[in-house]
Amino acid sequence: MTRILGTETEFGVAVKNSAMPDPVSNAIFIVNSHPAQEPVLWDYSNENPLLDARGYEIEGERERPGPEYNRLLNKPLNNGGRLYVDGAHPEYATPECSDARMLVQYEKAGEQIIAQALHQANLRLQPQEGFSIYKNNTDGKGNSYGYHENYWVSRHVPFDTLIAQMTPFLITRQIFAGAGKVGAENRTDPARYQISQRADFFETWVDLNTMMKRPIINTRDEPHCDARGRRFHVIVGDANMSEVSTYLKTGTTALVLDMIEAGVFVKGVEIDNPIQEIKQISRDLTLRQTVRLSSGARWRALDIQRAYLEAAQTHYSRETDPQTHEMLSRWQDVLEILADDPMRLSDALDWVIKKRFIESYMERKGCSWQDPRVAMLDLQYHDMDPDKGLYFVIQRRGQVKRLISDEEVHRAQSLPPESTRAYFRGHCLSQFAKQVHMVSWTSVVFRCDTGMKRVPLMDPLRGTRALVGPVLEQSSTVEALLGHIGAPVSTASG
Numbered sequence: 408m409t410r411i412l413g414t415e416t417e418f419g420v421a422v423k424n425s426a427m428p429d430p431v432s433n434a435i436f437i438v439n440s441h442p443a444q445e446p447v448l449w450d451y452s453n454e455n456p457l458l459d460a461r462g463y464e465i466e467g468e469r470e471r472p473g474p475e476y477n478r479l480l481n482k483p484l485n486n487g488g489r490l491y492v493d494g495a496h497p498e499y500a501t502p503e504c505s506d507a508r509m510l511v512q513y514e515k516a517g518e519q520i521i522a523q524a525l526h527q528a529n530l531r532l533q534p535q536e537g538f539s540i541y542k543n544n545t546d547g548k549g550n551s552y553g554y555h556e557n558y559w560v561s562r563h564v565p566f567d568t569l570i571a572q573m574t575p576f577l578i579t580r581q582i583f584a585g586a587g588k589v590g591a592e593n594r595t596d597p598a599r600y601q602i603s604q605r606a607d608f609f610e611t612w613v614d615l616n617t618m619m620k621r622p623i624i625n626t627r628d629e630p631h632c633d634a635r636g637r638r639f640h641v642i643v644g645d646a647n648m649s650e651v652s653t654y655l656k657t658g659t660t661a662l663v664l665d666m667i668e669a670g671v672f673v674k675g676v677e678i679d680n681p682i683q684e685i686k687q688i689s690r691d692l693t694l695r696q697t698v699r700l701s702s703g704a705r706w707r708a709l710d711i712q713r714a715y716l717e718a719a720q721t722h723y724s725r726e727t728d729p730q731t732h733e734m735l736s737r738w739q740d741v742l743e744i745l746a747d748d749p750m751r752l753s754d755a756l757d758w759v760i761k762k763r764f765i766e767s768y769m770e771r772k773g774c775s776w777q778d779p780r781v782a783m784l785d786l787q788y789h790d791m792d793p794d795k796g797l798y799f800v801i802q803r804r805g806q807v808k809r810l811i812s813d814e815e816v817h818r819a820q821s822l823p824p825e826s827t828r829a830y831f832r833g834h835c836l837s838q839f840a841k842q843v844h845m846v847s848w849t850s851v852v853f854r855c856d857t858g859m860k861r862v863p864l865m866d867p868l869r870g871t872r873a874l875v876g877p878v879l880e881q882s883s884t885v886e887a888l889l890g891h892i893g894a895p896v897s898t899a900s901g
Contacts, residue, residue, distance in 0.1 A: 409505050409506070409826075409868070410505070410506075410558060410559060410661045410664065410665060411503050411504070411505060411558070411559035411632075411827060411867040411868070412503075412504055412505075412506075412507070412510055412556065412557060412558050412559070412657055412661055413500065413501045413502065413503050413504055413510065413513075413556075413557045414500070414501050414510065414514055414554065414555065414556050414557065414657070415493075415498060415499070415500045415501075415553070415554070415555040415557070416498060416499050416500075416514070416517060416542060416554050416646055417493055417494075417496040417497075417498045417552040417553045417554065418496055418497050418498065418499070418521055418540045418541060418542055418552075418791065419496070419540065419541040419542075419543055419545075419546055419552060419789075420433055420434065420437065420496065420497065420538060420539070420540055420541075421538070421539040421540075421541070422537075422538060423535075423536060423537040423538070423539075424533075424535050424536045424537070425532070425536055425537075425538070426533075426536070429495075430495035430496075431492065431494075431495050433495075433538065434492045434494075434495055434496055434497045435479050435480065435492050436528055436531075437497045437521075437524050437525065437528045437538060437540070438479075438480070438482055438490055438491060438492050438497050438524060439479060439482070440524050440525075440527040440528035440531060441482055441490055441520065441523060441524035441527065442523065442527065443482040443483075443484065443490070444485060444836060444837065444840050445840040445841055445843070446478045447478075447481075447483045447836065447840075447843050447844070447845065447846055448474060448477045448478060448481070448844060448845040448846075449477060449480070449481035449483060449489070449491065449845065449846065449847060450845040450846060450847035450850060450852060451469070451470055451471055451472075451477075451847070452847070453631075453847060453848075453849045453850065454469070454470070454629060454631075454847070455469055455629055456469070456470075456627055456629050457469065457615075458627070458628040458629060459615050459626045459627070459628055460566045460626040460627070460628040460637065461566065461626055465615060479492075480492045483832075483836060483846045484502075484520070484833070484836070485821050485822070485823070485833050485836050485837040486502055486513065486516060486819055486820060486821055486822060486823050486829075486833055487502030487503070487823030487824060487827075487829025487830065487832050487833035488500050488501050488502045488513065488516075488517065488520075488829075490520060490521070490524070494618075496552055497521060497524065497540070499517035499520060499521055501513040501514055501516075501517060502823050502824055502827065502829030502832070502833065503824065503827040503828060503829045503848070503867050504824055504827065504829075505824065505826040505827055505868075506658075506661075506730055507653075507654050507657045507658030507661060507730075507734065508654060508658075508730070508810060508811070509824055509826075510653070510654075510657050511650050511653050511654050511657075511810055511811055512811045512815050512816060512819045513819050513824070514653060515650065515811055515816045515819070516816050516817075516819035516820045518542060518791060519816060519817070519820055520820055521540055521542075521791050522540075522791045522792065522793060525538060525539075525540045525791060525792065526792075539790060539791075539792065539795075540790070540791040540792075541786060541789040541790055541791065542646050542648065542789045542791055543586065543604060543646060543786065543788075543789035544586065544604040544605050544608075544645055544646055545588070545592060545604050545605075545608075547590070547592070547782060547785075547786065549592050549593060551592075551593075551604075551605065551607075551608040551621075553617060553618075553642055554605075554642075554644055554645060554646035555617075555640060555641065555642050555644075556640075556641040556644055556656075556657060556660065557638050557639070557640055557641070558638070558639045558641070558660065558661060558664055559632065559636050559637075559638065559639075559867060560636060560637050560638075560639045560664055560667075560668065561635065561636060561637075561668050562634070562635060562636060562637050563668070564667055564668055566626070566637075568667060568672075569624070569639060569667065570613055570624050571677065572663070572667050572672055572673065573624065573639075573663070573664075573667075574612070574623060574624060574677075574678065574681055575673070575676040575677060575678050575711050575715075576659075576660070576663050576673075576711075576712075576715055577623060577624075577641065577643050577644075577660075578623065578643075578678060578681055578684060578685045578688065578708075579688060579708040579709075579711045579712050580644075580655075580656060580659065580660070580712065581602050581603040581606065581644075581645070581685075581688060581689060581708075582602065582688070582694055582708050582709065582712065582745055583652060583655050583656070583741050583742075583745065583752075583756055584644060584645060584647065584652050584655060584656035585601075585602035585603040585604070585606075585645055585652075585689065585756075585757065585758040586603070586604045586645035586646060586647055586648070586652070586757045586758060586761075586789075587600070587601075587602065587604070587757050587758035587759075587760075587761035587762060587785070587788075588600065588601050588602075588603065588604045588607075588689075588758075588785065589765070589776060589781055589782050589784075589785040590776075590782065591607055592607045592608070593607045593608050593610075595607040595686055596686070596690070598689075598690045599776040599777075600692065600762060600765070600776060601689040601690050601692075602688070602689045602690075602691075602692065602758045603645055603685075603688075603689040603758075604645045604646075605643065605644065605645050606685050606686050606688070606689035607686060607689070608621050609621050609622065609623050609643065609682060609685055609686075610622075610682065611623075611682065612624065612681050612682060613626060614626060615627055617642050621642065622642075623643050623681055623682070623685065624643075625640045625641065625642045625643075627640045631847075631848040631849055631867075632849070632865055632866065632867055633865040633866055636867075639664065641660070643685075644656055645757070646789075647757050648757055648788065648789060648798040649755065649756060649757040649760060649798075649807060649808075650807075650808070650809055650810040650811055651737075651755040651756060651808050651810065652755075652756050652757045654737075654810055655734075655737060655738060655741060658734040658738075659715075659719075659734065659738050662719050662723075662731070662734060662735075663715055663719070666718060666719060666722050669722065671718060671722045673714050673715050673718045675700070675702060675704075675714075676700065676706070676711045676714050676715075677700060677701040677702070678698055678699070678700060678701065678711075679698075679699040679700060679701050680699065684698040684699070688708045691708070692749070692762075693749075694707065694708060694709055694745055694746070694749060695707060698711075709742060709745060709746055712742055713742060716735070716738055716739060716742060719735060719738075720735055720739075723735060741755070741756070750762075750763065754806055754807050754808055755807070755808050760798075760801065760806075760807060761785070761788050764784070764788070764797065764801065765781055765784050765785070768780075768781070768784060769781065784797065821837075825871060825872035825873075825876075826868075826871055826872070827867055827868065827870070827871060828864045828866065828867050828868070828869055828870030828871070829870075830870055830871050830872050830875065830876070831851070831862075831864065831870030831871075831875050831879075832846055832851055832864065832870070834875075834879050835851050835853075835879075835888075838879060839853065839884075839885050839888070842854050842855070842885045844859060848864070849863065849864050849865050850862060850863050850864055851864065853885045853889070855885060855886060855889075856886075860885075860889060862889070862892070875892065878891045878892055
């Protein structure tokens with residue numbers, strides 16, 4: 408199974424004695440501290456976040472920064488991804504990936520990239536100043552920031568079908584994809600500890616917003632591809648540190664979307680009150696409480712996940728792809744262990760790893776969940792400084808399962824995936840750095856003697872190493888490349 412997928416991570420920033428006037432300036436300073444290549448503009452011409460998948464466009468202004476501000480906001484990366492400023496946060500978008508394991512590799516590379524930017528930023532500050540950066544979803548003061556997943560889906564699938572089929576799955580997958588959270592926010596019911604960081608912040612079922620009245624199903628219709636596909640934009644997930652959680656979260660979602668495209672639906676699992684139940688599931692650390700279904704029946708989150716798993720096992724029973732079988736096997740194993748005792752996964756799933764660590768600390772120090780030191784541990788688990796982040800400390804002790812080697816993560820910081828259009832984008836940025844004027848997910852614009860030339864990249868599965876690798880190797884100049892690729896090249900405005 409091949410499905411294009413990628414993630415976007417907004418990082419939280421804490422500031423110590425900064426002279427910067429506002430959070431946006433801080434984010435710009437951090438992003439521009441990354442030792443990126445030649446400055447390249449981001450091409451916004453093919454982007455419109457105001458389109459709604461339900462068939463209309465809302466009022467609003469599209470983002471169209473001028474050239475100088477554009478360069479401050481954006482750092483296109485040689486690995487095919489993007490480091491940029493979104494609102495008041497530094498954000499990293501992975502390049503397009505073709506499977507969940509690859510996605511874990513490039514998301515972990517993004518952690519290293521933001522850590523490099525953090526280190527360089529702090530070197531430029533006064534000794535009494537400093538930044539800390541966190542890969543989490545809340546500042547503990549009522550503010551949440553996003554982690555978004557993106558999946559290529561055929562437009563032949565009605566959006567109403569995606570809503571109906573994906574809602575029960577997305578609400579319940581937090582039992583293995585939650586990042587763990589001390590306390591509660593957003594005027595929700597009290598909790599000492601819960602499974603998901605994001606659950607408290609969802610206030611409606613279906614909508615276009617991502618910052619206010621956050622929906623479980625986001626309707627943004629900004630495909631970044633040709634007319635055959637849509638980008639299913641998932642904002643309901645947590646930002647994970649655990650490689651296993653990220654892998655399961657994205658891999659199982661891709662499998663369910665694949666089934667939906669094939670017309671294989673899981674029936675009888677519709678949840679009566681999604682907004683209420685996403686929060687209840689997050690608070691159920693035993694995983695034994697039930698949620699009310701539209702039929703009036705009461706099922707556990709585990710039961711709903713098993714229904715999707717069993718449908719997938721039937722659908723893929725004749726599948727020979729080893730990655731699909733590995734994902735199904737891991738999904739089944741994790742659900743079985745969660746049903747027996749979630750704490751047996753204290754080396755694999757974020758919410759369990761963090762819970763085990765905090766409870767061990769509380770026992771040693773004789774403190775409670777309300778102790779400020781416990782809230783600090785919750786935050787420090789996600790610290791991107793490899794010397795301070797608790798997850799990295801636990802990882803160095805060999806107490807968490809790894810799927811990706813350090814060498815793979817290092818390689819993914821500078822080399823793009825070979826199986827998607829990110830290969831062409833990334834290699835153009837490294838090979839022809841001085842002549843790349845603008846890039847986006849869907850094009851590369853070159854600065855040539857005869858003017859600006861745009862190479863479209865509307866198909867995410869073209870521009871791969873197999874298709875363009877030999878051509879890139881044979882092209883010593885942009886002009887030679889354009890002559891070789893045989894693709895439609897148009898004149899672009901600067």
